[in-house]
Amino acid sequence: MPERTRLPWRRAPLAILALAVLAPDADAHLPALRGRLIELVQQSDVIVAAKVKQTQPAGEPVSTTTIAVERVLRGHTAGPTLSFRGAIHVAPGARYVFFLRHSGAVVECVQPSGVVFPAPPQDDAVYRATIVAIGEALQADDPSRELKLRAALVPALSAGAAALRYNAALELASMSAHGPPLGDDERARLARLLADPHVDPALRPLLVPLISAPRNTSMETKEPIGDRLEKEGRGG
Amino acid sequence: MAGARSDVVFLAIGLLLAGCGGTDSSGAQPTPLRVGVAAVRLTPCGSNPDWDGPITPSGVWGEEFTDTDGNGRWDQGEPFVDDPVNTALDPGSAEKYDGIFLAGFGNDRIASGCHDDLWARVIVLQGPTKKVALVSVDFVGELLHGKYYGFSYARDLVDPALGLDAIVFSSTHVHEAPDTIGLWGVSEFSDGKFPRYLQFVDRQVARAIDAAAAPGALRPATVVAARTDPSAAAELRGLQVRTRCRPPFFFDDEVRALQFIGDDHETIATLINWNTHPESLEDQNTEVSSDFVGYIRQRVEAALGGTAVYFTGDLGAVEIVGDTCVGGADPHNADGSNPFDRRDDLGFGRTQQLGELVGDAVIAALHGGESLDVAQLDVASTSYYVAGSNATLSFANTIGLLDLDAEAFDVAHCPAGTSLCVPVEQHSVTLSNGAGRPSVQLVTAPGELFPELFYGVAQHHRTDCPAADTGAPYEPSIRSAMTAPYRLLIGLSPDEFGYIVPGYDFYPPPSLGDEASDACVGQPFDPEFPVRKVPTHYHESLSVGRAIAATTTCHALQLLGDEAEVAGNEACRAAGLP
Numbered sequence: 157m158p159e160r161t162r163l164p165w166r167r168a169p170l171a172i173l174a175l176a177v178l179a180p181d182a183d184a185h186l187p188a189l190r191g192r193l194i195e196l197v198q199q200s201d202v203i204v205a206a207k208v209k210q211t212q213p214a215g216e217p218v219s220t221t222t223i224a225v226e227r228v229l230r231g232h233t234a235g236p237t238l239s240f241r242g243a244i245h246v247a248p249g250a251r252y253v254f255f256l257r258h259s260g261a262v263v264e265c266v267q268p269s270g271v272v273f274p275a276p277p278q279d280d281a282v283y284r285a286t287i288v289a290i291g292e293a294l295q296a297d298d299p300s301r302e303l304k305l306r307a308a309l310v311p312a313l314s315a316g317a318a319a320l321r322y323n324a325a326l327e328l329a330s331m332s333a334h335g336p337p338l339g340d341d342e343r344a345r346l347a348r349l350l351a352d353p354h355v356d357p358a359l360r361p362l363l364v365p366l367i368s369a370p371r372n373t374s375m376e377t378k379e380p381i382g383d384r385l386e387k388e389g390r391g392g
Numbered sequence: 393m394a395g396a397r398s399d400v401v402f403l404a405i406g407l408l409l410a411g412c413g414g415t416d417s418s419g420a421q422p423t424p425l426r427v428g429v430a431a432v433r434l435t436p437c438g439s440n441p442d443w444d445g446p447i448t449p450s451g452v453w454g455e456e457f458t459d460t461d462g463n464g465r466w467d468q469g470e471p472f473v474d475d476p477v478n479t480a481l482d483p484g485s486a487e488k489y490d491g492i493f494l495a496g497f498g499n500d501r502i503a504s505g506c507h508d509d510l511w512a513r514v515i516v517l518q519g520p521t522k523k524v525a526l527v528s529v530d531f532v533g534e535l536l537h538g539k540y541y542g543f544s545y546a547r548d549l550v551d552p553a554l555g556l557d558a559i560v561f562s563s564t565h566v567h568e569a570p571d572t573i574g575l576w577g578v579s580e581f582s583d584g585k586f587p588r589y590l591q592f593v594d595r596q597v598a599r600a601i602d603a604a605a606a607p608g609a610l611r612p613a614t615v616v617a618a619r620t621d622p623s624a625a626a627e628l629r630g631l632q633v634r635t636r637c638r639p640p641f642f643f644d645d646e647v648r649a650l651q652f653i654g655d656d657h658e659t660i661a662t663l664i665n666w667n668t669h670p671e672s673l674e675d676q677n678t679e680v681s682s683d684f685v686g687y688i689r690q691r692v693e694a695a696l697g698g699t700a701v702y703f704t705g706d707l708g709a710v711e712i713v714g715d716t717c718v719g720g721a722d723p724h725n726a727d728g729s730n731p732f733d734r735r736d737d738l739g740f741g742r743t744q745q746l747g748e749l750v751g752d753a754v755i756a757a758l759h760g761g762e763s764l765d766v767a768q769l770d771v772a773s774t775s776y777y778v779a780g781s782n783a784t785l786s787f788a789n790t791i792g793l794l795d796l797d798a799e800a801f802d803v804a805h806c807p808a809g810t811s812l813c814v815p816v817e818q819h820s821v822t823l824s825n826g827a828g829r830p831s832v833q834l835v836t837a838p839g840e841l842f843p844e845l846f847y848g849v850a851q852h853h854r855t856d857c858p859a860a861d862t863g864a865p866y867e868p869s870i871r872s873a874m875t876a877p878y879r880l881l882i883g884l885s886p887d888e889f890g891y892i893v894p895g896y897d898f899y900p901p902p903s904l905g906d907e908a909s910d911a912c913v914g915q916p917f918d919p920e921f922p923v924r925k926v927p928t929h930y931h932e933s934l935s936v937g938r939a940i941a942a943t944t945t946c947h948a949l950q951l952l953g954d955e956a957e958v959a960g961n962e963a964c965r966a967a968g969l970p
Contacts (some may be wrong), residue, residue, distance in 0.1 A: 161599055162633055188784075188933070189788060189904025189905050190786060190904065190906065191905070208469065210461065210462040211462050211467065211816065212461070212463075216676070216678065217501075217678075219463070243498070245463075245465070245467040245468060245500060246468050246469050247460050247461060247465055247467040247468060247469030247470035248460050248469075249460065250468065250469025251468060264937050268498060269498050269499055269500045269501070269515070269578060270498055270499020270500035270577075270578065270579045270580050271499070271579065272468060272579050314773060318581060318791075319579070319581060321555065321789070322581050324796065326787075326904055326905060329783075329903050329904055330903040330904065331902070331906060333902045333903030333906065334902065334903065334906075353793045358787070358790045358791045360902065361783070361786060361787060361790060361811075362783075389957060
């Protein structure tokens with residue numbers, strides 16, 4: 157695998173690293189609803205859109221999945237067919253985007269159980285654009301990396317695939333909370349998106365606060381606890 | 393799976409004794425308390441005359457599907473027969489596979505079978521003037537007001553002629569039972585609920601209440617009460633840990649039990665109240681189970697007879713040993729070791745052991761228990777709204793994972809700008825003696841109450857990190873407002889509104905799916921247990937908000953009649969009480 161695609165954790169934006177550390181799923185009793193695109197891109201050697209050919213149990217909860225690669229979105233594959241081990245369960249015939257990583261001689265899927273990306277062919281372009289842009293942003297130096305990552309997520313907000321759309325929106329909201337507030341250009345882009353009557357209404361509660369957030373403060377780093385508690389209200 | 397599966401089983405006691413008066417056959421003093429009990433299976437496997445939905449080849453209930461890869465379970469992408477009954481109940485169910493996804497931990501944990509039964513168990517208490525049903529179901533949590541399901545639907549199905557003054561619903565919070573909330577579907581953005589099953593549950597819960605409350609099921613009863621804890625019962629030592637070792641390392645380690653004995657000197661029912669997450673089986677199990685709760689009940693029933701009914705208490709941040717604070721548990725054995733404080737032995741063997749340890753503690757305590765003079769039963773209830781905010785829950789409701797009833801959860805019930813407005817019900821039940829003095833008091837909480845809130849935050853708060861204190865006033869102690877010697881707390885009643893966290897340590901998540909840090913995160917706080925380090929604030933990410941701690945405790949005090957403490961408590965005043 158080309159070394160340049162193996163982005164080490166030390167190059168990760170601080171906020172993303174913090175998220176990975178702060179929200180471990182393994183010991184949570186409830187699944188965390190959060191965006192995972194950036195960490196999945198970061199952990200992957202190869203990302204493909206592929207149709208499932210076969211699955212075989214490999215000791216619960218792991219299964220071995222064989223796929224027919226239809227489009228390589230990142231990295232390289234040795235051939236049109238690929239087998240990997242992972243915690244996701246998908247059926248033969250269905251088409252998904254898979255985030256994969258080489259581990260010695262085997263290929264592993266880095267997606268946790270239940271984190272799947274259905275991929276009708278018409279969404280290939282937006283998947284590719286998002287993944288490529290995230291990959292490029294991850295190689296940029298601070299502080300532009302944060303802005304580039306956010307910019308990479310915006311096109312995915314209009315994706316047909318709900319999983320891609322929701323992941324992008326959740327990730328954008330989280331990054332905005334941890335990092336610098338959105339700039340005027342970013343706000344304008346989101347405002348245009350939300351003005352579209354066809355936009356998924358589920359995105360509004362996530363994106364509207366980003367547009368209306370103060371321009372020169374960060375909730376995570378600058379807002380005193382007392383202010384946050386005050387905002388939350390005192391019950392009723 | 394244990395037991396016959398041929399039918400829903402009624403264990404209503406005393407049906408043959410209909411018409412029996414309040415005086416026992418020995419001529420002893422009449423007791424004014426009458427007790428009925430029932431248990432109805434909710435197990436989603438195999439044949440059941442009350443289940444009219446599809447059953448998969450594994451025996452687990454669920455929509456029919458084509459197992460293209462032959463692994464015995466439905467996988468995302470496999471063809472299935474979309475049952476119109478589900479879609480009629482929840483339009484969001486169209487084109488979604490509906491089956492039994494286990495609730496707890498991550499997504500896509502579809503049930504492969506049923507190991508042991510799930511139950512709706514009900515104790516009905518009838519005093520001279522009041523009649524109340526105490527209901528416990530083996531689920532992670534329920535809603536009172538779901539869009540198409542929930543305890544309010546069950547309540548509406550209960551025979552009004554039975555004259556119940558209150559029905560106290562609750563869930564045991566098992567993490568190996570069907571998803572009744574919606575967060576554990578095949579994927580993180582897919583509703584895990586099975587509408588047709590949830591409607592079945594509502595019917596069966598109502599059926600259990602009807603059976604236990606029927607006049608012929610109610611028998612004169614005496615009460616033996618007991619409480620024990622690790623200082624008296626060695627088997628209870630080191631069984632509780634705090635989630636990720638979250639400080640303070642404080643628990644409600646008391647096990648409480650009430651044994652209701654009929655006029656034939658046989659046990660009618662045993663009420664058990666303990667305060668620990670039932671999740672010994674953890675996330676690798678795929679078989680439906682009531683976890684250690686089932687083993688506790690079995691142990692107690694085998695020793696005492698009758699029907700055991702388990703009620704979960706103040707278990708917020710309190711896990712069973714071997715969970716996320718691995719290596720941080722207190723000793724279990726006299727030599728300082730704790731064989732359960734590990735993660736390489738999770739399974740039914742260990743779970744049975746844990747359940748039997750707790751069951752044995754209950755049995756021993758009741759053998760030395762106190763016979764109560766019960767002359768009066770009182771019930772008090774309240775309902776109100778809490779203004780909260782939780783981006784995760786709001787988003788989950790928006791995309792149809794949760795199915796909150798729009799009218800009941802209308803934000804118009806709360807102050808302007810509220811993003812999450814939850815309707816809360818709370819109850820108290822009191823058994824008093826002939827002098828009017830309470831012997832048993834029971835109060836409910838609408839979620840996973842931190843034990844500090846029951847015992848008092850002023851006495852049981854963090855001391856490791858003054859800088860982390862948010863400055864919010866301490867909520868009052870519920871337990872201190874109780875005057876009875878036996879003080880019970882029933883959590884997740886009727887709703888599972890997530891964690892109820894004291895305000896002084898409540899750090900809202902900075903963003904959706906995120907967890908806040910405080911000034912001491914990562915620091916060890918107990919020199920004797922270096923593994924105990926301050927974690928990030930996980931629980932707040934799954935809480936209605938900070939306000940619910942004050943509203944829960946202060947309303948509980950009002951139900952108990954302690955208006956003076958409510959009036960004098962700053963947290964209560966800030967919450968708008970009295």
